[in-house]
Amino acid sequence: MALVSVKDLHKSFGELEVLKGIDLEIEAGEVVSIIGRSGSGKSTLLRCLNQLERHDWGTIHLADQRLDGGAMSPGELSQNVGMVFQSFNLFPHKTVIENVMLAPLVVKQTPRDEARRIAEQVLDKVGMLEKIDAYPAQLSGGQQQRVAIARALAMNPKVLLCDEVTSALDPELVGEVLRVLEDLAREGMTLILVTHEMKFARDVSHRVVFMHQGRIHESGDPQTLFTRPETPELSQFIASVL
Amino acid sequence: MTDFTLWDIVRNLLLAGRWTVVLSLIAFTGGAIVGLLLTLLRMGGLTPIRWLIRLYVDVFQGTPLLMQLFLAYFGAAVLGFDVSAWTAASVALTLFTSAFLCDIWRGCVEAVPSGQWQASRVLGLNYLQSMRHVILPQALRLAVPPTVGFSVQVIKGTALASVIGFVELTKAGTMLNNAAFAPFTIFALVALGYFILCYPLSRYARHLEKKLYGAGIR
Numbered sequence: 001m002a003l004v005s006v007k008d009l010h011k012s013f014g015e016l017e018v019l020k021g022i023d024l025e026i027e028a029g030e031v032v033s034i035i036g037r038s039g040s041g042k043s044t045l046l047r048c049l050n051q052l053e054r055h056d057w058g059t060i061h062l063a064d065q066r067l068d069g070g071a072m073s074p075g076e077l078s079q080n081v082g083m084v085f086q087s088f089n090l091f092p093h094k095t096v097i098e099n100v101m102l103a104p105l106v107v108k109q110t111p112r113d114e115a116r117r118i119a120e121q122v123l124d125k126v127g128m129l130e131k132i133d134a135y136p137a138q139l140s141g142g143q144q145q146r147v148a149i150a151r152a153l154a155m156n157p158k159v160l161l162c163d164e165v166t167s168a169l170d171p172e173l174v175g176e177v178l179r180v181l182e183d184l185a186r187e188g189m190t191l192i193l194v195t196h197e198m199k200f201a202r203d204v205s206h207r208v209v210f211m212h213q214g215r216i217h218e219s220g221d222p223q224t225l226f227t228r229p230e231t232p233e234l235s236q237f238i239a240s241v242l
Numbered sequence: 243m244t245d246f247t248l249w250d251i252v253r254n255l256l257l258a259g260r261w262t263v264v265l266s267l268i269a270f271t272g273g274a275i276v277g278l279l280l281t282l283l284r285m286g287g288l289t290p291i292r293w294l295i296r297l298y299v300d301v302f303q304g305t306p307l308l309m310q311l312f313l314a315y316f317g318a319a320v321l322g323f324d325v326s327a328w329t330a331a332s333v334a335l336t337l338f339t340s341a342f343l344c345d346i347w348r349g350c351v352e353a354v355p356s357g358q359w360q361a362s363r364v365l366g367l368n369y370l371q372s373m374r375h376v377i378l379p380q381a382l383r384l385a386v387p388p389t390v391g392f393s394v395q396v397i398k399g400t401a402l403a404s405v406i407g408f409v410e411l412t413k414a415g416t417m418l419n420n421a422a423f424a425p426f427t428i429f430a431l432v433a434l435g436y437f438i439l440c441y442p443l444s445r446y447a448r449h450l451e452k453k454l455y456g457a458g459i460r
Binding site for chain 1: 355357358360361362363364365366367368371375376379380383
């Protein structure tokens with residue numbers, strides 16, 4: 001049984017149909033990269049997976065539990081699906097450790113000692129333990145993004161969604177964030193990434209999904225997909241980004 | 243006719259100046275409480291409530307404070323309420339202040355980037371939890387400089403209460419002038435009084451603004 005299963009997902013913004021029927025199954029421990037041109041619907045698909053966007057039609061299941069249509073409260077959702085944003089979105093008025101502890105304290109009602117222990121553990125995992133009392137503005141982009149990953153991990157989600165998490169970073173800072181994601185992948189975390197990092201998509205993901213005009217146009221293992229694309233749209237896309 | 247020494251004038255103005263300060267404090271405190279209530283209702287409330295609050299804000303922002311004072315004082319009398327100049331001035335200035343603060347504060351809440359809402363939503367916080375832990379602390383920091391800046395407008399606004407017979411700094415100046423006929427001295431002193439009250443606040447607001455943007459909260 002797939003961990004995430006999406007069936008016939010449709011989403012329109014006004015007249016514009018952004019998702020035209022998405023079917024997608026993702027196994028536990030799988031790393032899936034979603035690629036495609038801007039406007040192809042890949043970010044919208046990701047945002048439907050944690051209900052930041054409400055889709056118009058179709059269903060999303062997590063294990064055997066319905067996730068969409070208000071079946072899960074935001075609190076439940078956050079313990080199943082974590083998300084990291086392109087622009088980090090750390091809370092600027094809180095220190096690193098307060099950022100990470102907030103959701104466990106407020107949403108899960110974890111005791112403070114326990115929340116702190118969890119926070120230190122996830123911050124250690126992303127290599128940010130020594131910056132625990134810094135404010136986000138004092139950190140580099142790469143460091144902020146690693147804290148954002150730790151903040152999502154603190155809720156112990158089953159799936160981590162990454163929405164172009166390296167796109168806002170200076171080139172020399174991309175590596176440190178990708179290394180953290182690689183570590184997570186190796187530990188068996190289920191990752192769904194919308195990404196422009198083709199090298200990362202090829203080297204780390206188990207499967208690459210190419211979206212085009214609101215549909216999954218082509219998908220498969222990265223080696224095959226990048227070396228022998230079946231459709232002209234994908235060959236063109238690969239040529240334009242590599 | 244008695245002779246007024248400069249000290250007589252200053253002393254009388256200082257005594258009346260107390261009431262300018264007290265009325266400003268009442269207006270600002272009352273306005274802040276009502277304004278906060280309106281802001282929260284406007285952010286979270288149902289559409290008709292939001293619409294009513296917007297109308298309220300528009301009416302008080304779109305009419306002169308002087309008319310609001312007249313209505314509170316003479317209008318209430320016409321309706322059969324016997325209100326003192328104190329009450330009328332306090333009520334009118336409180337409502338006036340609340341309308342402006344409501345608008346300033348709404349702007350501050352909306353100025354918190356939408357990514358902050360999304361991040362707290364994704365972490366599982368509900369509307370009230372997001373407001374309390376994420377949005378309001380940031381909005382508050384944004385709100386302090388314009389709020390302190392607006393308090394200057396409130397202080398100067400109290401001068402209008404003189405027209406309904408409330409004896410504060412301006413009214414005292416007018417009365418002294420009727421007796422002493424030294425308009426230049428007296429009104430220069432009145433102006434100086436307002437300046438002494440307002441200038442530190444303006445400076446403080448500017449300082450806060452610099453501190454806020456200097457810290458680079460975004």
